[in-house]
Amino acid sequence: MIRHLACFLAALAGIAAPAALGAAPLRIEITEGVIEPLPFAVPDFVPASPAAAGMAAQIARVVAEDLTGTGLFREIPASAFISTVSDFDAPVQYADWKAINAQALITGSVAEAGGQLTVQFRVHDVFSGAELGNGLQFTGTSDGWRRMAHKVADAVYSRITGEGGYFDSRVVFVSETGPKDDRRKRLAVMDYDGANVQYLTDSASIVLAPRFSPTGDRVLYTSYESGFPRIYVLDIGRIERRILEENEGTMSFAPRFAPDGQTVVYSLTEGGNTDIYTLSIATGQRTRLTNAPSIETAPSYSPDGKRIVFESDRSGTQQLYIMPAGGGEPTRISFGQGRYGTPVWSPRGDMIAFTKQNEGRFHIGVMRTDGSEERLLTASFLDEGPTWAPNGRVIMFTRETQGAGGSASLYSVDITGRNLRPVRTPEGASDPSWSPLQN
Amino acid sequence: MTHPLTSLTTPRLLMLCAVLALAACNNAAKYGGPGGAGGAGGSAVVAGSASDPRSPAYFQQTIGDRVLFQVDQSTLTPEAQQILNGQASWLMTNANFNAVIEGHADEQGTREYNLALGARRANAAREYLVSRGVAGNRLKVVSYGKERPIEICSEESCYAKNRRAVTVLASGLTG
Numbered sequence: 001m002i003r004h005l006a007c008f009l010a011a012l013a014g015i016a017a018p019a020a021l022g023a024a025p026l027r028i029e030i031t032e033g034v035i036e037p038l039p040f041a042v043p044d045f046v047p048a049s050p051a052a053a054g055m056a057a058q059i060a061r062v063v064a065e066d067l068t069g070t071g072l073f074r075e076i077p078a079s080a081f082i083s084t085v086s087d088f089d090a091p092v093q094y095a096d097w098k099a100i101n102a103q104a105l106i107t108g109s110v111a112e113a114g115g116q117l118t119v120q121f122r123v124h125d126v127f128s129g130a131e132l133g134n135g136l137q138f139t140g141t142s143d144g145w146r147r148m149a150h151k152v153a154d155a156v157y158s159r160i161t162g163e164g165g166y167f168d169s170r171v172v173f174v175s176e177t178g179p180k181d182d183r184r185k186r187l188a189v190m191d192y193d194g195a196n197v198q199y200l201t202d203s204a205s206i207v208l209a210p211r212f213s214p215t216g217d218r219v220l221y222t223s224y225e226s227g228f229p230r231i232y233v234l235d236i237g238r239i240e241r242r243i244l245e246e247n248e249g250t251m252s253f254a255p256r257f258a259p260d261g262q263t264v265v266y267s268l269t270e271g272g273n274t275d276i277y278t279l280s281i282a283t284g285q286r287t288r289l290t291n292a293p294s295i296e297t298a299p300s301y302s303p304d305g306k307r308i309v310f311e312s313d314r315s316g317t318q319q320l321y322i323m324p325a326g327g328g329e330p331t332r333i334s335f336g337q338g339r340y341g342t343p344v345w346s347p348r349g350d351m352i353a354f355t356k357q358n359e360g361r362f363h364i365g366v367m368r369t370d371g372s373e374e375r376l377l378t379a380s381f382l383d384e385g386p387t388w389a390p391n392g393r394v395i396m397f398t399r400e401t402q403g404a405g406g407s408a409s410l411y412s413v414d415i416t417g418r419n420l421r422p423v424r425t426p427e428g429a430s431d432p433s434w435s436p437l438q439n
Numbered sequence: 440m441t442h443p444l445t446s447l448t449t450p451r452l453l454m455l456c457a458v459l460a461l462a463a464c465n466n467a468a469k470y471g472g473p474g475g476a477g478g479a480g481g482s483a484v485v486a487g488s489a490s491d492p493r494s495p496a497y498f499q500q501t502i503g504d505r506v507l508f509q510v511d512q513s514t515l516t517p518e519a520q521q522i523l524n525g526q527a528s529w530l531m532t533n534a535n536f537n538a539v540i541e542g543h544a545d546e547q548g549t550r551e552y553n554l555a556l557g558a559r560r561a562n563a564a565r566e567y568l569v570s571r572g573v574a575g576n577r578l579k580v581v582s583y584g585k586e587r588p589i590e591i592c593s594e595e596s597c598y599a600k601n602r603r604a605v606t607v608l609a610s611g612l613t614g
Contacts (some may be wrong), residue, residue: 176540180588181587181589206583209550209551227539228581229554229582230580267551267554269554269558272558273562313551342550355549357547381593385550400546403591
């Protein structure tokens, strides 16, 4: 009886124009800084066969973790549910979800056959009593089930925020063990949420600051394998590395890809002086972009490839500058108190993330590309090395704790600074670099 | 990473190099002290006795293998110049040794900047040694930035010792 009533109400709601019910649209504006997260429910996905039940439940969990991890959403626990969803294609009993104040409801189904997984899902705007967009289906291998969950969460996030997602992405970083005076470092890559860690090098030599290529297939990094810091490129799929710069008597470090994926911008030190150069991966041709007795390092391209932001101490302390991609007169953009380093251009092109040192504290901050609207997002003994999520709305960075027992770990923070979270890694971790969204 | 090197030229050492394929071995065998041997830190036993003026131990302990720097500076203090004078004399007397000068920074700074700062420091020491008559082709420089502190507290007493340039001797086998 109750079920029938609910169906009736749901049907009625479906017939009436949803807006006439006076519900606010299911929408989050990220830039406004969400103080009250949007409540959502994601019941276990419906397994197409009993064998898929475990995976169906796990996928729903990962979707929920992705959404709550943004700080923009709040999950309503299953213990509060009035309805269950046992048939993906049956009409949704909106009143039951409205009663527990779920604004968004995510339903799904999971079918598994021969190592292949098919995931279907729908997003429901509970207060409008209607679907938000059309249902979608993803297929992939059973091993890649977490990726399927991330794809569902990316679609939900995109529909509700109007922004691109970032969950189906990876992070390459430096995994660290050992005390401060005998730290061992090796490269590792993992899903953005810390799952599926894979090691890419051993810890025989110091490795630093890996950076993803624009397509996520290769990584640039610095290694002391030769006895001197030199830049290398590593193919992630084949785990094959190649040295890029081996000029006797020099050091090279701080490499980063140009948007074309073929050019590397980096720092080269010769005779104690550090300047910025580019290198063509294909031809090995080197071009000098800066020529000053000061330290020029940490270069990062604008997404259109036309400009480079970098740090220089030419004014006496570390500050941020922008120059044309071919070199030329730089323009200083940082003017606040303290020192600014490690600038990274947002993938949206609108902002630059940086590390700031002021009065003995370190901060991760963002500013517009002309230096205006500077905003500090974090503060600690030592925060450094920001990297942008593919959608330009979240930043991951290294936080190192103080003292003899100090260790490094990864954190993420959204660009409002409200949602600071640790990123799970199996060991200490530093120097994260976020991949683009996977295909 | 620090291995006691008790013998200078025995096959055992060469084998160790081959097995470990350590950075140090690419640049001839090093006689590392704290902050030496690939910046690995710790206290290595170096060859010879600190009272034998021709021994690496004398260079490391009696003359002093390192000079210290002020915060964010690469200028050599008078004390540093005095130590480097001693290093220069020793290197000119013991022409069968080359050296790698390792520049280091304390942890108060971003990684890339500290690499560049360490390079400035190592280069300042190198240029001074060259100005005192040591042939430039005997001296290489490398920076470890803040990657290899020898003191691990987060206070100035430790930072002061970490802001250093260490002259690490290497037998001149491969020059």
